[in-house]
Amino acid sequence: MASRLVNVNFKARDDAALGRFWAQALGWGISGEGPGVTNVEPDGVAGPDPSAICVDVVTVPAPETVDYRVHIDLATTSAAHQAELVARLEELGATPADVGQGDVPWTVMADPEGNVFCVLEPREVYRDTGPVAALVVHCADPGAMARFWEAAMDWTLHEVTDEHARLRSSRGVGPYLEFLRTSGTKTAVSRAHLDVAPYPDDDQAAEVARLRSLGATDADVGQGEDVPWKCLADPEGNAFCVLSAR
Known part of the structure; x- marks a missing residue:
C-alpha cells in the first residue's frame, strides 16, 4: 500500500485566471x-501519472495568508532558454521576487497572485523532468521529511544531506520532490500543498490510517466534514490532502 502524488494545489482568489x-x-x-476549481495538466495525461504532477487551483474566500513552504521549480535546457522563459512569464x-536569495543563477518570480516559484538555470539532473523540475518543500529537517515521504509514497530517495533531500518516482520519470532546510518557525497557513491518493484497488481510510502510523496527524484547514478527501499534516505540520482512490 502506498500513496501516489497527484497534484500541487494552490489557493487563489480567482482559480480560472491563475489556472490560465x-x-x-x-x-x-x-x-x-x-465551480471554483481549475485543473492544469498536460495533454494526454489520464489520471495520476508521476511523469507530470498536475496543478490544481482552488478559489478560497481569504487566500491572502502567505507562507511559501511549498513552491515549484521550473526546468530550462540552456541559458538562452532560461532568459526566454523568464521573459515569456x-x-x-x-x-x-526577492525572498533574500542574493546573487544566484536561478530567477525567483511570483505568479499573478504572489505565489513564489523559481526558473532554474540548466541542470543535468533535471534534463528529463519536463517543465516542472521539482516541487520544493521548506523544512527544518530534510532527512526526516524525506524518510516520511519515502515511506508514504512509492518514490525513491536519490539524495540526502543536512541541507537537502531529493525523491523521485520509482519509475524514474517526472519532477522531483525536494526538501530544503530553512531556518525560522513557520506559523502561517501555506498557499500551496500536496495532494496524494491511494492506488485504485486500495482503501482511502486504510491509507489514511497507515499515514497516521508513519507520523502524519489530522489537520483542520477549514475543509468541513462533508468532503471526500482527508486533510492530514506531515511531521513538520505541512498540510496535505489524501484524495479518494483513483
Whole structure:
C-alpha cells in the first residue's frame, strides 16, 4: 500500500485566471472540475501519472495568508532558454521576487497572485523532468521529511544531506520532490500543498490510517466534514490532502 502524488494545489482568489497563467506557463491544458476549481495538466495525461504532477487551483474566500513552504521549480535546457522563459512569464503576468536569495543563477518570480516559484538555470539532473523540475518543500529537517515521504509514497530517495533531500518516482520519470532546510518557525497557513491518493484497488481510510502510523496527524484547514478527501499534516505540520482512490 502506498500513496501516489497527484497534484500541487494552490489557493487563489480567482482559480480560472491563475489556472490560465499556469497552463500557459507550462504549456499544458485546462480542465475544470467544478465551480471554483481549475485543473492544469498536460495533454494526454489520464489520471495520476508521476511523469507530470498536475496543478490544481482552488478559489478560497481569504487566500491572502502567505507562507511559501511549498513552491515549484521550473526546468530550462540552456541559458538562452532560461532568459526566454523568464521573459515569456513576465508577459503572462509574473513579476520578479526577492525572498533574500542574493546573487544566484536561478530567477525567483511570483505568479499573478504572489505565489513564489523559481526558473532554474540548466541542470543535468533535471534534463528529463519536463517543465516542472521539482516541487520544493521548506523544512527544518530534510532527512526526516524525506524518510516520511519515502515511506508514504512509492518514490525513491536519490539524495540526502543536512541541507537537502531529493525523491523521485520509482519509475524514474517526472519532477522531483525536494526538501530544503530553512531556518525560522513557520506559523502561517501555506498557499500551496500536496495532494496524494491511494492506488485504485486500495482503501482511502486504510491509507489514511497507515499515514497516521508513519507520523502524519489530522489537520483542520477549514475543509468541513462533508468532503471526500482527508486533510492530514506531515511531521513538520505541512498540510496535505489524501484524495479518494483513483
